[in-house]
Amino acid sequence: MPPDVETLNSQELEQLRACHLGKEVAVADIGREFSQLWDQDETATRASLINFAIYNEQLGALLENTRLIQEITLEHACRALLIMSLPGKKAHRVRAWITAHCQLDAAGKKVACSEQVAFLVEGTDSDLIRNIVFAHLDSDLPLVLWWQGALNARFEERLYSSVDRLIVDSASWEDPQAGYNTLVSALENDRSRFIVHDLAWTRSYQFRIALASCFDDPALRSRLSAVDSVAMETAAGHETAALLLLGWLAAQSGWSLKETHLVSGTHTCTFEKEDPGTQVRAQITAVKLAAPLQFLKISGGDFSVAIKRELDCDFLQVAYALQDRKESRILPAAGTDLVDLVSGQLMRGGNNQLFFKILPSFRALLQSSDQVSGIGD
């Protein structure tokens, strides 16, 4: 893990960059410098399945993202383009570093290497950022863009219309509703063709798998219409993951949102079921020191299903009760760090139709929780 770069002076920062980012090269010479790098190396394969661009506007992002890419390329060979933009700087300047991340075989020999170009862009210039991305893509390979932070003015049509997959993390947005408004506008643009992956949604993946596996039991599945209560616990700051999970439950079960309250960090929502007059009451509680999604319980009539993940635990504890019958088991819970989330998402790929399907119910929850937040707090 690189040290906190904000505490370093400029000389120390330069040393750190030189150590982690590889060789500094002129932007115009990147292709030639890579050729020379490979000429000096006995590596068997330069591998690439995707172009993977990561955009960030935080100081120190290049070092941290280099660490992430080093791990991600163990499973996803790519041409990595790391862009750190510092729009606050007045001068327009671009610096570039090249390096490679190699997989090693059992004997320690490099077997496949992924190229990385890191760019430091100073000054506000969307054209420059777009050009940097476009000029350094591996031809014919899909472009995955991981936009770290808020979707601001630099996230513009001519850039995102060339993107095949967009990764964002709404948990990192100060204003998730505004972020989603920008995102949906981009998705609705005629020139867009990207598939979006919100890491907040990815965080709910294992919970969704676990819940789905419980309802594979026909006896439990027949009780689905009897659900009348949902309880969730989420880590403070990860409320969007819980809202996405609740939006999914609602969309898949045919519930429509009636009202919502937010009191002392606890969302309380009431849904109306397809069967008129019947309701589901849902509660999301934010707690400190918890896994992003910590607990989900669904119950109604003679059954309940509970899924729990302890902080830093590799497993989900799944338990369900149906009349006198009780089942419990543990299921794997994918890691919650960014490498695990992004690698898992890239591995699954897909067209994310389900995400689009649940967006209306999620956005309704997001909007109502935003509207009531002033009242509740």
Add this chain to the structure above:
Amino acid sequence: METNPFREDLVSRLSPQPCTIVIFGATGDLTHRKLVPALYNIAADGDLPPGVRVVGFARRDKSDEVFRAELENANRKLSRQGHHDELWANFSRSIRYHRSEFQDLEGYHSLAKLLKDFDAQNGGTCNRLFYLASAPEFFDDILLHLKESALNEAAGDGWSRVVVEKPFGTDLPTAQHLNSVVNLTFEESDTYRIDHYLGKETAQNIMVLRFANAIFEPLWNNRHIDHVQITCAENLGMTGGRGGYYDKSGALRDMVQNHLLQLLSLVAMEQPTDLSADGVRDEKVKVLRSLRRWSDPAEVASNVVRAQYTAGAVDGQRAAAYREEDRVNPESMTESYVALRILIDNWRWSGVPFYVRMGKQLPKKATEISVHFKEPPPVLFNVMPVTARKNVLVIRIQPEEGISLRMLSKIPGPALRMEPVKMDFHYKTSFGKASPEAYERLLLDAMAGDATLFARRDEVETAWKFIDDIEHAWHQSDEPPPMAEYPAGSWGPKEADDLLQQDNRVWRRI
């Protein structure tokens, strides 16, 4: 029953259903080395449905605890994803041992009672998957007793299925007998004949390569393809006491009848109307029905080469001759190597030979399919001498799973010279994550009711018809084709090279 709405978009496959898996022959190698590690890894991936229980059915006397401890030991060594104590503890709670002789009907009645208890605990779910992992001579007894104890009958909304391990007979009559006993007990739609080659990622990728890419299928016929080679090479002999089984079987029956003819079917089949089990298997069986059969020993002799290895060296070690191996008859007439020139009499493949070879004690372990395209017309660049002019598409099944394409390229420089170059795709470097074991995929499919990757009765029997003609010529004719020889560690007998030489072709260098 309504579909599970929470499954939508989570996995692009049928969902495995809760069931009890009963493994006959549970103390054997297959259970310890393959089946239980596969089930554990399915659980580790979170794909094992809740309520799945495993019952080991075998003759030896032992407790549940001892059985679990033995399986745990094996899993520690063999699990693809390693062994996690907490996960194993959770998974192994579902494992029980049931001691009984295979011929003892009472053992099946007590099994039925045990399964009923499970059903009661499961709230009425009564799906059952019976896995025949015992020696094949017990299959009849097991199947008939399953019927007599009514364990073959699905109750309520449940299902009852059987998975049959190879060999599916030793010839057509024994295969027909086995199939009739199986079908007397289970519907064909509930019968899953397992051929683990079909569970391998690269075997599954053959259909994707052919039917998901626009560039190959237009060339996939006798106008553009010169010939196809299918090779299964092993660098092992009869180690670990395998000689006893192998000497009764031989390369043709052990590997060609099932694995290699399945691969050939996938390469040669027409596009199925859909990806359903029967959609795919209908097309595969058409290929097997179209294989040209040989009616007399002379025809067999001119199209099939059989051989045994003599003493030689493999992997830097001296290797004994086949007839000197442990548990092998010193006068054995069982082939450790076979090479065939197979013709498929249909419009697509008329005139395109499929050369198939399988051998023990060859220089390396490799299974692959190579599609050799026709030479371009002898004009322009193609009048110049080059070492290898034909384009070759290679599908590597194992090891180093992947696909490569050989093509000609100009050597840089002022002179016009060409050499073949290779475009290479490796699963390992493109997809860093290790592929699931074939048994994982196949067990999931059996639990989900997807029989696409399992052999159907007519496939098995049609394959045996083709194989039996050869076996009869070898073992029952007055003038049997000769048994050739090759030194252990070589690429097979000279006669196999001659088989291709007659057609002005050579085996691909592997």
